Amino acid sequence: MHKDARIFIADDHGLIGEAIRTRLRADGYENLLGDPGKPSLIDAREVEAFFSRTLPEYVFAVGGESGGIGANQKLPADLMLNNLLVDCHVIDSACRCGVKKLLYMGSSCCYPRACLQPMQVSSLMTGVLESTNEAYATAKLAGIKLSQAYRQQHGIDMISAIPANVFGPGDDFGVEDSHVIAALMVKMHQAKLSQADNVEVWGSGSPRREFIYVADVADAAIFLMNQYSSSVPINLGSGSDASIREIAELIKEVVGFSGELRFNPKKPDGMPLKSLDSSELFALGWQPKISLRLGLEKTYQWYLDTCHRDI
Ligand code: GFB
Numbered sequence: 302m303h304k305d306a307r308i309f310i311a312d313d314h315g316l317i318g319e320a321i322r323t324r325l326r327a328d329g330y331e332n333l334l335g336d337p338g339k340p341s342l343i344d345a346r347e348v349e350a351f352f353s354r355t356l357p358e359y360v361f362a363v364g365g366e367s368g369g370i371g372a373n374q375k376l377p378a379d380l381m382l383n384n385l386l387v388d389c390h391v392i393d394s395a396c397r398c399g400v401k402k403l404l405y406m407g408s409s410c411c412y413p414r415a416c417l418q419p420m421q422v423s424s425l426m427t428g429v430l431e432s433t434n435e436a437y438a439t440a441k442l443a444g445i446k447l448s449q450a451y452r453q454q455h456g457i458d459m460i461s462a463i464p465a466n467v468f469g470p471g472d473d474f475g476v477e478d479s480h481v482i483a484a485l486m487v488k489m490h491q492a493k494l495s496q497a498d499n500v501e502v503w504g505s506g507s508p509r510r511e512f513i514y515v516a517d518v519a520d521a522a523i524f525l526m527n528q529y530s531s532s533v534p535i536n537l538g539s540g541s542d543a544s545i546r547e548i549a550e551l552i553k554e555v556v557g558f559s560g561e562l563r564f565n566p567k568k569p570d571g572m573p574l575k576s577l578d579s580s581e582l583f584a585l586g587w588q589p590k591i592s593l594r595l596g597l598e599k600t601y602q603w604y605l606d607t608c609h610r611d612i
Pocket residue numbers: 367368369370371373408409410433434437465466467476478479480481482484485501502503504505508510545568569570571572
């Protein structure tokens with residue numbers, strides 16, 4: 302991408318889009334489209350009109366709603382429909398308006414539940430999905446497949462990346478519907494303030510997840526837009542995983558909560574392990590820069606600055 306390329310970050314309000322926007326601005330990319338005035342991505346006419354008017358050259362397709370294990374169980378239809386609509390509108394409009402390149406952001410939940418670990422892209426579509434997020438994962442798989450189909454039929458450079466579990470500033474810091482890091486951070490913060498002696502952690506604590514800080518995801522997405530061209534999706538991970546128990550202990554330290562962590566086995570564990578084989582990305586010369594601990598510290602500071610200015 303040259304510095305004055307017309308770039309559209311197709312997102313709604315998500316943390317990945319915001320991190321890409323911040324990073325592109327810092328790197329001197331000046332022609333970021335739709336800022337203000339971006340279309341509602343679930344509205345086909347708005348998306349089509351926006352693309353026809355602004356003629357993006359590069360598109361980061363990172364839109365669509367997501368949520369943690371709670372949201373996926375409560376709102377599977379909403380999550381699936383929203384993502385299918387967003388994917389169809391953005392990918393089709395990008396094709397009609399002749400974009401040079403589109404990067405579609407998938408999700409690690411696209412892999413089968415019983416996948417060999419660390420997960421390799423050759424395992425996609427080889428088994429049954431994890432039931433707690435099957436609807437959302439099906440929509441994200443459809444997005445990957447749609448990009449491949451448009452690449453094959455129309456010859457447009459559409460690529461897909463599959464990130465590990467993303468966390469960081471801009472995440473949803475609710476308690477019920479958010480992803481695990483944001484949920485535990487806010488629960489422990491509130492427990493610290495109210496001097497509660499325990500915090501509930503869902504499940505057994507034994508599932509393992511690979512986490513990646515959102516600024517690293519943005520960095521890798523821009524790297525891939527510049528360096529990668531293939532119909533084969535590429536994994537975008539940090540290279541290390543941790544158990545939910547270990548994550549909860551780390552968050553406890555970062556937040557400064559001194560009470561007890563109470564694991565609730567009645568809540569779902571989800572996939573036993575999600576760890577990505579990102580060796581191809583690393584071989585291209587990209588490496589993550591932010592450790593899990595530093596990422597948690599930055600995220601908590603952002604949460605304090607943004608959500609709790611009064612404290
Ligand atoms: O981030 P998360 O909700 O989603 O993490 P997934 C769920 C894991 O953290 C489960 C445990 O093992 C939960 O039992 N956990 C412990 C908690 N305490 C909490 C809590 O307070 N809140 C939450 N949310 N979890 C997601 C998909 O799966 O993977 C998303 O649901 C997305 O759609 C993401 O695709 C990549 O990692 O299980």
